Amino acid sequence: MLTIDNIKKIGANADEGLERCLNNEAFYLRMVNLAITDTGFEQLKEVLEAGDLDTGFERAHALKGVLANVALTNLLKPVSVMTEWLRARTEMDYSPLLDEMFTELEKYRSLAS
Numbered sequence: 001m002l003t004i005d006n007i008k009k010i011g012a013n014a015d016e017g018l019e020r021c022l023n024n025e026a027f028y029l030r031m032v033n034l035a036i037t038d039t040g041f042e043q044l045k046e047v048l049e050a051g052d053l054d055t056g057f058e059r060a061h062a063l064k065g066v067l068a069n070v071a072l073t074n075l076l077k078p079v080s081v082m083t084e085w086l087r088a089r090t091e092m093d094y095s096p097l098l099d100e101m102f103t104e105l106e107k108y109r110s111l112a113s
Helices: 005-009 014-020 023-037 040-049 053-070 073-088 096-111
Strands: none
Touching: 005 014, 005 023, 005 096, 014 023, 014 053, 023 040, 023 053, 023 073, 023 096, 040 053, 053 073
8 A cells, every 4th residue: 555654664755755745645645656657667668778868868857856756765766877877878788777666666556556
């Protein structure tokens, strides 16, 4: 179940996220749910596998903003790293970072299902 306590247990800084949502728990949890169900994660993987660094940067940067706002810090970490490498248009194997991202994302999605 997607609760404040459960998302704290898997690495979110829910206190920070709640503060950004004016301490409205229902609103915060709704924003977390929207963040973790965003199709941008899958889109990011697709464009990186296709070698499209420009679109990859756009997707990663958008996800970074969403995740930072709701303070899903453990999920934000690999997305932030990818954003900076993509900002520099670095051609590299992004699969380890994508794997880390999806591992962390699955923790949240399993709470929401």
